[in-house]
Amino acid sequence: MKTLTNFYKNRTTVLAAVIRDAVHNWKNNSGNQTFKDVPQGFDSWSTTTPPIGVNKYHLNIEIQELASMVEKETNKVVANAWGNIHKTNQWLGGHKHNNNKKITLVATYFAQAPSTEVLTFADQDLPVKTNMLVIFDSSLLHGIKPLERKSDCVSITFELVDK
Numbered sequence: 001m002k003t004l005t006n007f008y009k010n011r012t013t014v015l016a017a018v019i020r021d022a023v024h025n026w027k028n029n030s031g032n033q034t035f036k037d038v039p040q041g042f043d044s045w046s047t048t049t050p051p052i053g054v055n056k057y058h059l060n061i062e063i064q065e066l067a068s069m070v071e072k073e074t075n076k077v078v079a080n081a082w083g084n085i086h087k088t089n090q091w092l093g094g095h096k097h098n099n100n101k102k103i104t105l106v107a108t109y110f111a112q113a114p115s116t117e118v119l120t121f122a123d124q125d126l127p128v129k130t131n132m133l134v135i136f137d138s139s140l141l142h143g144i145k146p147l148e149r150k151s152d153c154v155s156i157t158f159e160l161v162d163k
Contacts (some may be wrong), residue, residue: 001140003126005072007109007133008066010066017062017155021047038120038143040093041078055080058158059064060152068156070107074135079103084144086153091146097138097159098133099125105160107135112154120145 004099008014029041048055058067059083067078079102084092095105108119110132118125119134122141128134139161144153148153 001121001126001137002135003017003062004133004135005129005132008069008131010065011111011131013062014066014109015154018047018085018156020084021057021060022083022154024046024049025158031083032095032143035094035120035122035141036053037145038094039091039146042092043090043146044050044144045087047083048079055082056104057156058082063156066109066156068108070133070160073133074105074107074160075163076080076105077163078158079161080159083154086144086149086155088149089146090144092144093104094120094141098157102161103138103159104126104156104162105131105135106140107158109133109156110153110160112152112156114147114149114151114153116136116147117153119143132147133149136152 034040
């Protein structure tokens, strides 16, 4: 796992794009694995309907520069991307990104993160900050806890494949 702080200089452009584009409300209490303090299922806003199959959100003009920086940092190619917004008490249940064996890495960019925000893995809670990129293996179980948030947690997830 790798974390990079102060990753992207045009954070507000990406933040505005995700806020504008996250119009799909995912709400389901089944289907995802559960682990400490993270319920099954999901309750969040997304830029796409649940991300099954190809998603070309990374080609959105406001996201392209960030996607290119993620590719450069990981030496991989972005296959899929989507933005999420977690409002107070919303969550994303435990899940992995290796359903497609070509997807080897995940990079999640936190355009906005409240001071109490964490990315939960099976063995740890990783505190995250605004303008932080977290890169991890696609087989790692992870999720977002339902928290009392004073501001929304806004992120973009990139699924990466070999060049």
